[in-house]
Amino acid sequence: MTKGYKMPKGFLWGGAVAAHQLEGGWDVDGKGVSIADVMTAGRNGVPRKVTDGVKEGEVYPNHWGNDFYHRYPEDDKLFAEMGFKCFRTSIAWTRIFPNGDETAPNEAGLKFYDDLFDDLLSHGIQPVVTLSHFEIPYHLVKAYGGFSNRKMIDFFVRFATVVFDRYKDKVKYWMTFNEINNQTAWSDPHPLLQNSGLQLGADDNWEQAMYQAAHYELVASALAVQAGHAINPDFQIGCMVAMCPIYPLTAKPADVMMAERAMQKRYWFGDVHCLGEYPKWLPKYFERKGFDMDITAADLETLKAGTVDYVGFSYYMSFVTKGRDGDQEYDFKEPDDFVENPYVEKSDWGWQIDPTGLRYAMNWMQDRWHLPQFIVENGFGAYDKKEADGSVHDDYRISYFRDHILAMEEAVALDGVDLIGYTPWGCIDLVSASTGEMAKRYGFIYVDADDNGHGSFDRSKKDSFDWFQQVIASDGEDL
Ligand code: P53
Numbered sequence: 001m002t003k004g005y006k007m008p009k010g011f012l013w014g015g016a017v018a019a020h021q022l023e024g025g026w027d028v029d030g031k032g033v034s035i036a037d038v039m040t041a042g043r044n045g046v047p048r049k050v051t052d053g054v055k056e057g058e059v060y061p062n063h064w065g066n067d068f069y070h071r072y073p074e075d076d077k078l079f080a081e082m083g084f085k086c087f088r089t090s091i092a093w094t095r096i097f098p099n100g101d102e103t104a105p106n107e108a109g110l111k112f113y114d115d116l117f118d119d120l121l122s123h124g125i126q127p128v129v130t131l132s133h134f135e136i137p138y139h140l141v142k143a144y145g146g147f148s149n150r151k152m153i154d155f156f157v158r159f160a161t162v163v164f165d166r167y168k169d170k171v172k173y174w175m176t177f178n179e180i181n182n183q184t185a186w187s188d189p190h191p192l193l194q195n196s197g198l199q200l201g202a203d204d205n206w207e208q209a210m211y212q213a214a215h216y217e218l219v220a221s222a223l224a225v226q227a228g229h230a231i232n233p234d235f236q237i238g239c240m241v242a243m244c245p246i247y248p249l250t251a252k253p254a255d256v257m258m259a260e261r262a263m264q265k266r267y268w269f270g271d272v273h274c275l276g277e278y279p280k281w282l283p284k285y286f287e288r289k290g291f292d293m294d295i296t297a298a299d300l301e302t303l304k305a306g307t308v309d310y311v312g313f314s315y316y317m318s319f320v321t322k323g324r325d326g327d328q329e330y331d332f333k334e335p336d337d338f339v340e341n342p343y344v345e346k347s348d349w350g351w352q353i354d355p356t357g358l359r360y361a362m363n364w365m366q367d368r369w370h371l372p373q374f375i376v377e378n379g380f381g382a383y384d385k386k387e388a389d390g391s392v393h394d395d396y397r398i399s400y401f402r403d404h405i406l407a408m409e410e411a412v413a414l415d416g417v418d419l420i421g422y423t424p425w426g427c428i429d430l431v432s433a434s435t436g437e438m439a440k441r442y443g444f445i446y447v448d449a450d451d452n453g454h455g456s457f458d459r460s461k462k463d464s465f466d467w468f469q470q471v472i473a474s475d476g477e478d479l
Pocket of ligand 1: 018314431432435
């Protein structure tokens with residue numbers, strides 16, 4: 001056993017999921033169609049397809065997820081047995097506003113989350129809630145062009161206000177937009193659609209569209225933060241960034257400058273969320289690129305007045321980049337400018353495994369944003385093998401977690417990072433966001449279902465279940 005550092009009293013150990021990846025029940029109790037409902041299953045290395053509405057004969061894994069919608073009481077018991085203090089999930093926007101532009105919410109949807117949160121609280125588990133986790137109502141994509149349209153700000157703020165008000169005594173920790181910065185890989189249509197509901201044509205300027213949509217989201221987030229604090233001053237409302245630090249390949253100055261620009265381009269979202277203003281380099285970049293941005297003086301005031309209370313972030317991997325000879329602009333472009341890191345291993349899906357990168361990133365964010373942090377996703381997607389007796393020996397997952405939790409604890413105990421909690425991703429097996437597979441498993445709890453939704457959907461404990469239970473019971477000391 002590895003000896004770690006005890007985390008402070010009240011530290012929020014738990015697990016994380018997103019509504020569309022596990023609930024299923026995609027069309028029940030008045031729920032509308034979301035972006036996730038029109039995304040087909042992909043495979044390792046094969047991207048998901050987006051269909052124009054739900055089509056006969058296509059496979060849509062988010063329609064069933066892991067059936068949490070019907071089985072959550074059993075799952076909550078298992079989370080409690082593991083010792084969870086909190087559980088991060090999202091509210092499916094389409095359960096509350098099925099099309100997104102209604103003025104009155106759907107009561108059956110609101111009631112589902114009341115029941116779920118009550119059940120969690122009865123086990124001493126506090127819900128931690130993301131408002132928008134890759135599941136914008138599909139109607140808002142078709143009728144308004146998603147976040148290319150300023151009207152989306154009002155729709156989002158209405159949704160946020162309704163749920164803040166409804167759950168004001170049940171939920172304290174909130175986040176606005178999941179992995180808002182994942183859309184920096186704007187040349188791939190998936191992140192743009194998942195984050196912002198953008199469907200662009202060949203003639204559109206994709207990069208400008210990404211910056212514009214992100215701006216509207218940041219304004220919507222800042223307005224939601226203000227609305228939330230007015231409803232309950234005790235609310236802690238965070239942003240959520242996908243933290244993948246980007247290193248220079250060598251000490252060559254051009255590599256170092258390229259890595260700096262890469263970090264600026266991936267994390268300016270956090271600068272706006274946390275500091276309330278655009279970093280200086282970005283207007284210069286817009287100017288140089290000839291982007292005609294709709295950013296008003298009133299927007300800038302809103303951003304200043306709606307800074308977040310903490311930094312929620314996911315951490316799975318780090319990246320590496322290198323400079324181009326003679327290029328003074330350093331227009332880093334993701335993912336084209338990534339290169340392999342010769343010093344780290346990779347998962348079966350090519351995600352670079354780098355626990356030290358987590359400690360590095362936590363220090364970097366502490367120095368830059370001066371806010372408490374919350375690790376709301378971290379984990380290891382892997383092919384699991386269920387033995388004849390039902391057991392799953394996932395020592396590779398335990399070893400990933402051991403190394404990452406130790407790095408996290410060092411950042412707290414040795415570097416003084418202010419950390420609220422740690423919720424490993426996909427604490428129960430669910431549908432992968434990037435590939436739509438069930439086979440890319442993250443859980444401590446195994447779900448008997450395959451990529452096509454076949455199986456009993458029965459739950460069972462993997463070896464990592466007992467291991468994580470012991471980590472929590474020892475406040476992080478017994479790794
Ligand atoms: P999957 C890319 C890079 C880092 C995190 O991912 C990412 C993505 C997009 O897939 O997403 C987050 O399921 C996201 C979750 C997602 C999880 O990481 O592709 O917030 O919804 O499931 C893991 O293996």
